[in-house]
Amino acid sequence: MPPSAATDEFTDGAGDRLVGAALGSALAIETRGLTKVFGAQRAVDGIDLQVPTGSVYGFLGPNGSGKTTTIRMLLGLVSPTDGDHEILGHPMPQELTTALHRVGSLIEGPAFHSHLSGLANLRRLDAADARSDASSSERRVHEALDRVGLKPAANKRFRTYSLGMKQRLAIAAALLAPRDLLVLDEPTNGLDPQGTREVRHLVSTLAAEGITVLISSHLLGEIQQICSHVGVMRAGQLVAQGSIEELRATQTAQLVVHTPDPRLAAEVLTRVGVAAVRYEDEVVTGEPGAEPPERISAALADAGIRLRRFAIDRPSLEDLYVSLTGEGFEVRS
Numbered sequence: 001m002p003p004s005a006a007t008d009e010f011t012d013g014a015g016d017r018l019v020g021a022a023l024g025s026a027l028a029i030e031t032r033g034l035t036k037v038f039g040a041q042r043a044v045d046g047i048d049l050q051v052p053t054g055s056v057y058g059f060l061g062p063n064g065s066g067k068t069t070t071i072r073m074l075l076g077l078v079s080p081t082d083g084d085h086e087i088l089g090h091p092m093p094q095e096l097t098t099a100l101h102r103v104g105s106l107i108e109g110p111a112f113h114s115h116l117s118g119l120a121n122l123r124r125l126d127a128a129d130a131r132s133d134a135s136s137s138e139r140r141v142h143e144a145l146d147r148v149g150l151k152p153a154a155n156k157r158f159r160t161y162s163l164g165m166k167q168r169l170a171i172a173a174a175l176l177a178p179r180d181l182l183v184l185d186e187p188t189n190g191l192d193p194q195g196t197r198e199v200r201h202l203v204s205t206l207a208a209e210g211i212t213v214l215i216s217s218h219l220l221g222e223i224q225q226i227c228s229h230v231g232v233m234r235a236g237q238l239v240a241q242g243s244i245e246e247l248r249a250t251q252t253a254q255l256v257v258h259t260p261d262p263r264l265a266a267e268v269l270t271r272v273g274v275a276a277v278r279y280e281d282e283v284v285t286g287e288p289g290a291e292p293p294e295r296i297s298a299a300l301a302d303a304g305i306r307l308r309r310f311a312i313d314r315p316s317l318e319d320l321y322v323s324l325t326g327e328g329f330e331v332r333s
């Protein structure tokens with residue numbers, strides 16, 4: 001799907017999560033032609049990112065496709081070569097300080113001390129924040145641990161934490177101040193299935209509280225079930241963007257008929273309006289479009305065609321991701 005088509009459809013079908021948009025800008029993140037060139041390489045090539053307020057936006061793409069560079073530009077950590085963007089309605093970098101005040105992020109992850117407890121680590125990070133009010137530090141730190149489900153492990157040393165717990169502590173660090181937007185760069189990278197589940201569950205909980213989340217990954221299967229929206233990067237370009245439902249709807253359904261009467265079946269299918277009908281051996285395929293399956297199957301039955309299999313397959317989101325990026329995917333649950 002061309003990016004412009006995705007953009008046109010984008011706000012129409014954004015779904016329930018757009019409720020939060022009424023509170024402010026409909027887009028928590030918006031970029032126009034955002035570009036970063038390193039030497040001769042266009043690492044990010046004119047992307048128009050649109051992250052609706054209240055969404056969980058899966059920012060997908062193979063390693064090296066430009067996700068981290070984009071995120072670094074979004075957060076003002078590296079200057080764009082071209083283009084502009086807004087975060088929470090604030091133009092960047094002009095209103096960087098105001099915008100980032102409400103943004104939590106996890107890029108390289110904070111440096112935790114392995115011999116200190118999770119609690120002690122968060123206390124140190126909170127104390128290092130010049131904006132934080134020392135008198136309410138204890139409340140903030142305990143609330144952050146509670147939100148990520150680490151209260152029971154608060155006094156255990158960081159080095160004894162599982163991978164999932166370590167990542168949840170990193171997210172707790174991003175939640176020491178109130179946030180409207182969380183930007184998480186590959187938070188499930190390197191995690192075992194249990195850790196991945198923990199992070200997914202935490203992101204869902206935070207989203208349910210109304211925080212917009214941009215979460216990047218090179219594995220669709222790891223984050224698909226928690227995302228309301230997806231943007232797909234390939235070689236620096238945003239090659240698809242929209243709500244999960246919109247992207248699914250772009251997938252063409254395929255009719256597959258197994259029959260010992262393929263030639264006749266192909267004729268009947270063409271007659272009832274199935275497009276792109278082909279047959280090989282005993283398998284006939286075509287695009288049913290809006291034709292109801294019951295009408296197609298009735299026409300085949302009326303013509304006396306013997307059916308071994310009749311199915312309408314809709315390619316999955318994984319199929320779309322693979323076709324857009326050429327990437328395989330791993331499903332972890």
Ligand SMILES: Nc1ncnc2c1ncn2[C@@H]1O[C@H](COP(=O)(O)OP(=O)(O)OP(=O)(O)O)[C@@H](O)[C@H]1O
Nearest residue numbers: 038043061062063064065066067068069070186218
């Ligand atoms: N500071 C830099 N100098 C030169 N090239 C860079 C720099 N940072 C990134 N790149 C290049 O830009 C491209 C995009 O990298 P980026 O890290 O944004 O991709 P990514 O999608 O986040 O992948 P990964 O998940 O592997 O980090 C890569 O080819 C990378 O080598």
